[in-house]
Amino acid sequence: MTALAQELAATMRTPLLETRGLSKHYALQRSTRAWFRREPGEVLRAVDDVSLSVMPGRTLGVVGETGSGKSTLGRLVLRLERPSGGQVLLDGQDVASGGGAMSHRLRRDVQVVLQDPYTSLNPHETVGTAIGEVLKVTGGVPAADRPGRVAELLDQVGFPSGWADRKPGQLSGGGRQRVSIARALAVGPRLLVADEPVSALDVSVQAQVLNLFQRLQSELGLAYLFITHDLAVLERIADDVAVLYLGRVVESGPAAALFASPAHPYTQALLAAAPKLGRRRSTTSAVAGELPNPITPPSGCTFHPRCPAAMAVCREVVPLMATTPAGQQVACHLYPGSTPTTTRQPHLVNGAAAVAHPTPSPGGTR
Amino acid sequence: GGGGSSTTAPEASAPAATSEVDTLKIANGVAIDTLDPAENAANESIWLDQNIYARLVQTDPTGTKIVPDLASTWEQSADGLTWTFHLNPAAKFADGSPVTAADAAWSINRARALEGGWGFLITPVTSITATDPQTVVIKLKTKHAPLLADLAMYAYGILPQKAVEADKDFFSKTPYGAGPFKVTKLEPDSQLVLTRNDSYWGPKPKISTVEVSVVTNDNTRVLQLQGGQVDVIENPPGNLVKQLSANPKLKVDLFPSTRVDFLQVPLKSKPFEDVRVRQAVKAALDLDAMNTLAYQGNAVPANTFFPYKMLHWAESIPTPKPDLDKAKQLLTEAGFPNGFKTDLITVSGDAAGQAQAVVIKDDLAKIGIDVTIQSYEQSTAYTNERSGTNGLGLRYWTNDIIDPDEVATFGADIKGGANSFSSYWGDEATSKAINDARSETDEAKRGELYAQVQQTIADQAPFIPLAYAPFRYASGAWVNGFQVSPLGNYNDSLLSLTVGTH
């Protein structure tokens, strides 16, 4: 972490962005019969009671499998979607109740970078036009200064400013992603919501873009809400990590601690399953089973059918967030404080001998 | 009473050659609207009615006089206000039951009472009663010259009262009357089958079946005839007349009709309220060219608004010839030396009318009148024309009876209800002449009155008669004796017609 970012983090106690119990429940279409019988419609809890915070200048990484609600969380934060419950706070202020001024501020302070580099730029506009348009619409920059500012922004993301008159079709994936970032930077945001910004890129290009993200953070003091399913990427870029499973946060905490000693069996499985360079794998796998149907999630802890450490209580009781000694927040009955009634005798159901271990210990200097 | 009685029963026809083929197939262009004679409106259906229902009296095949039908004799009282009809005792309905005076009185009263029906023609009638099973008495409040002609109308066909009252769907199933044919199959949109009525009291037709099909497309009808699929078709396209006639296996017949095409003039609007303008228009029109292009020369240019050769038609009135100098002069006098612009409303889909319109546009352009042709489908076209303010319009008239009273009242009597063919033209003298003629029983005097009316219309030109168009039929050479009367009926010819193999 850079000195500047650290300083910022220290001085500002209020998170730049905070979600409190944020939920998004999609109501699925009800059959007419169900409607007549006044049966409640089915609900897909894409995001369920998620509380997170992003400190200024820091990166919160969000990780999870397909359908775990990562993108929905991003859309909620960007107010592209109306939450079914909970709040989004910007500098401690509720975005929803802030009125027009607040949403204006949100649009200035929070910007987005999306996954697919091939659709994230308008194929009919040149790079220069696209960024110039932001400057024009969001105001502040007089027409005469715009070309200069565009060049400056492109420069900042390492995009050859001589290419400003190129169209996205003439750019590589990495080039487009740079331009997307420049476009977001044009309004001068403090937070970037980046939804899988490097997932579609090849390693070599991914490395370029990751470097760019890190450089911009140190130069501009940007904060990131960095969404990805790639643990290796997260390990590199995130200060804090939240692990989502079926719309709920199962574990969160400082990245270093989380990668060093993942607390939740799900996190452990994720880490164990991630391919590692040069390590020959065996024919066994980290966990068995598939992701359950999100419309009818398992009772209790939603991970229990796949969990090697599942106990009877896991089937019935939704675990609460508990704090581990290493400092993570975890929702798992293995940890004291997660089970509302503490007297229960844990016994194993899924046949695993003990808490899933060993946690692969991350090597290298960090 | 004078002229009121005709004594001869229908002539017994000689036992002529029977028909080789006993079915006649006719293709009509229009669907059957209904076979209830009181409600018919489509000509094609009306012409079919005549084969099914007998009336008290009927029009002879030449369309010039009234001859007996169910009533073999009749007489009127001295004051002309009471008419007594004696029914032919042999008359039977197709189901074999006798035709009674009660049936007759009921049928005529039924038709006359119908709203929007034909009662208006015989408004002087106060009562129609059956005094005994064979006698019908009709009482009038004023003398009414056209009475017999009216009663010969299809609308006053005599129906079997009990059967009609018993079945409200009588007319949509297999209706019958006392005519030479009865209906055995009715699909109003596609097909009607008439079968010989074996109870018919008159001479029996030589063919046993008439199949009438509905073929709306003109070309398709011609093709069906060419392909031998049908024997007779109505209205072959005018332009094909020459070609069809050249085919030795086919023939085209043109029968004089009561149709009068006329140009409606909007008297309530600016230039046309001036009689000189109307005369100028009339003088500019080339009726011969119109006849050539619209009817391939098969019509007769019209000289008056009375149907061609109808009773009291004023033959002596000259047919207008184009006289552009006179027309221009009249226009100049009226204050339009350079002409003006106007619309001409036509009915779309009416090929002859469209052709006439093209010629009129061309003719009037020569005297500086710039015509824009508008075409609408019929209902809109007539609604527009009727206001008398919307430009020129092309319309036509056909008579339903052989008496001129109908056309005179509609065309020239501003009080007649139709605003003189919606021209809103009228003068006291003409209205009076028409009224007098109606109750005048001396045909010579009536003739004078009607001549006067026709001359006035010719001079005043509240509308301009254009052409007397014939009925057109094409048939196979194998059909012998198909004939159409000026009112459009062919029922008489079906009695004697024969069909050969082909």
Next chain:
Amino acid sequence: MTTLVDPAQLGSVRSLGRARWLRLPLPKVLRGKFSLIAGLVLLAAIAVLCLGAPLFTSASPLDIDPLNPLAPPSPGHPLGTDAFGRDLWARVLYGGRYDLAIAFGATIVTLVVGTAVGMLAAYVGGWVEAVIMRVVDLFFAFPFIVLVIAIVASLGPSLRNMFIALWVASWVGYARIAHGQTLAARRYGYVVAANVLGYSTPRVLLRHVLPSVAPLVIVFAMVDAVGNVLLGASLGFLGIGVRQPTPEWGAMISEGQAYILSNWQLSLVPGVALVVLGVAFSLLGDGLADVLRAEQ
């Protein structure tokens, strides 16, 4: 009739230019665009002939000659005359102007209106979308064109009323395509980004959504143009096309239809003209589809 094509299928419209034996020794850039070029050339030829009609005939399309109806071809009348003695060649040339007007006029209006409605529905969403799309369903579910034809017949045949009929009949196709494309575009990153950047709705729709909606809509318009001309011809056939003596091709075909047994050229000549126009638009549509697909 007018929208005899599933919008969704248009993307796969393949080109006549694929025909190996039809391949001309064209410059490389044009090779894949045979259809486009052929369509453009054909259309241009028609346009030149029709718009420059006075250059190709000295006869008037309207002057009647009662003495010379249905004349066979002669030096004065290269294709003969019609039932009013009007020069057939002149009528075909001048008449094409109306058909070009129908092809473009009717199509452009529905293109603009239908696209706007479809885009708005998809973008605004909610009950607005529900209502608009129900109306679109309504038009797709019911042969409104029949009703409209009938009603236009009542209002009086004229170019204006014909346009009304065509407009009413064919905007829905565009609305459907535009709706589908806009729904897809809404998920595109650059549209999401435009929202996050706080761009106004008109700006997002016009500058960002429209360009991705336009190609399919334009290709569809080419097909629709043919459909419109054909529908116009059908109106003429039912006697409710443009009014006499306007020499519109559809009206000419239907006028000539009465003479099909004696003077078939009266329908054949405008019929061929119509087919050529149709083929031109078909080729153009195919070519555009290819080119636009290649661009993407």
Next chain:
Amino acid sequence: MRALGLSWTRLANLVPVLFGITLVSFVLIRLVPGDPATQILGNRYTPEAAEQIRNSLGLNDSILTQYGIFLRSAVTGSFGESYQYHRPVGEILVDRVGPSLLLVAVTAALCTLISLPLGVLAAVRRGGALDQGTRIFFTLGYALPAFLIGIVLILVFGLRLGWFPIGGYGTGFGQHLYHLVLPAVTLAIPFSTVLVRSLRASTINVLESDFVTIARLKGISGWTVLARHVLRNAIAPVAVVFGVNLAFLVGGTVVIENVFSIPGMGSLLVGAVATRDYPVVQAVSLVLAVFVLLVNVLTDVVHRLLDPRLAVAVTR
């Protein structure tokens, strides 16, 4: 019901559409100038008579009252009496529905016969002679007005060769079918252009899809792949195209019914509007709408039968 993927919701959704159609057609036709009384009276028109008729037909009531009366009668299945035909509208409809229905059915069958082999084979032998021939034929077919095709077919197959009757509808089912061959061919030509095109496109799509590659890599024969995997997948989307264009097919019947003198619904509607026969217009609109909607439901069912993904609402 559920097995066919139909739900009450799907059917219930039709009600507002039907309602909308009746309302729109009701209002449209009454906005148009012209007057039933004019039509009924013809030559006998006098303003007084016309007024009397309008009163007796209830045309002087407010439009809402009239619509209410119509709705009430429609629900009970009676549509009043035709002004022009003086017959109950229901009866007229019964006569007219058959020919139209049969025409559309025969056309649909013909289209299937034409399009299925042509579309699939053109796609399989892309660029081949059949493909090119089909293309050219259908490019021309699409640009030709249907009535011209109809007339030419009559001239050739009716008059010259005498194979088929020249228009008309005949008596008895067999004759009906025989009479409908030429009109159905006429309608099928333009309609098939669309089906062949979309079938060709969808077949190409399927041929290029991953699962066809995988199927072929099982080592089974090309025909087997075509029959088992390509055909059904290619037809499914075309069923939708068919449904979408059905209304236009019904529209096309108006012209064809005229050319071939078939007493169907289309010509009845046009005639009824022309004569301001309001009860007939209303009833025909409703029946046509129900018909088109039902066929759309049917194509939906077919689509669902062909494509199991649609059988149950999938939420993933």
Next chain:
Amino acid sequence: MSAGAPMDSAPLLGERVGVPDADEVVPAPADPRERGDVLLQVSDLRVSIPTAAGQVHAADGVTLTLRQGEVLGVVGETGSGKSVTCRALLGLRPTPRTEVSGTVAYPSIGVEDITVLPSKRLRRLWGRHVAMIPQNPMTSLDPVRRIGDQVAEALGDTVHGKAARRERVIELLRQVGLPAPERRLDAFPHQFSGGMLQRTLIAIAIAQNPALLVADEPTTALDVLIQDQILGLLLSLQRDLGTSLVLVSHDLSVVSQVCDRVAVMYAGQVVELADTATLLSSPRHPYTRALIGALPGAVARDEPLRVIPGAPPPLVGLGPTCRFAARCELHEEACDTWATELLTIGSAGGPATGTASHQSRCRRADELAAAPPTTQHQGEQR
């Protein structure tokens, strides 16, 4: 990723490949397989696809050898020609007009060059001797047919009788770890998750116990936990059945976990080929080295990642010289004139003979051994 690219080698119907239908010499089944025999010999394979922009040389001089029971990894960035090359191994070409030269031979089953086989003979190889596991399981099963039928179809004529076939299908599905297979036979593909579909596709591929499985990025579309399961499954099947496996991936970590040997592809060429450990510990091509260095875990967090500047060249009109030159940190002028060849490391200058242990296309491969990567790559240790 190039999704849904048409992969149509021979016409679906009819014989339109300009090759006479050679007499049906149906090769004897490969079993019993001897581990270590050469199964596949690819020599100078070139695939060139005509496009609007010109001929795309998707595979350009690929030479490879695969032994019985071996797992060969193919890595490379998007568009480097991995899929095209691998499908050519099965006799598939991306478009009908694609030109293929060089040979792909299966000596043990008597196929001298699969790329010129008529479609009838190809069909006899497919399923029985060679099979493929596709990248996108969601689109690789016929959506309108039941799972059981689709698997049964892959049995060919190895099993007869309805009941026996059903038994075999269940057995296969159980073998690939599909839970409760007997209850899933009547399911449709859309009722399966991606992982289950991929298992089904693997069952289809191994149905006739082929000698070679080509898996084209079999886990790219899947989540990390499922990827883990599928890779484990593939590995165990390969071990149990003695099948050879070609595993394509753009993820070096995946390949390095599973494969015995790895071929690194760049712009249509194999630039380096070595056994996995050697490749990771002493890469002899700058591209391989850079690829390893670019992994997110390669360096410490506060140090920028090693990046490869620029982007791969388009595969149109490339010359014989090094295609990586423009991005290469070791590039020198001499590279611009040297026509690259896949050289065996050690036997400097000599062209590679397929089975040699370590090959590279870099002129300076030998120098690379001396000069270790500027920074030690870190990821290896984790």
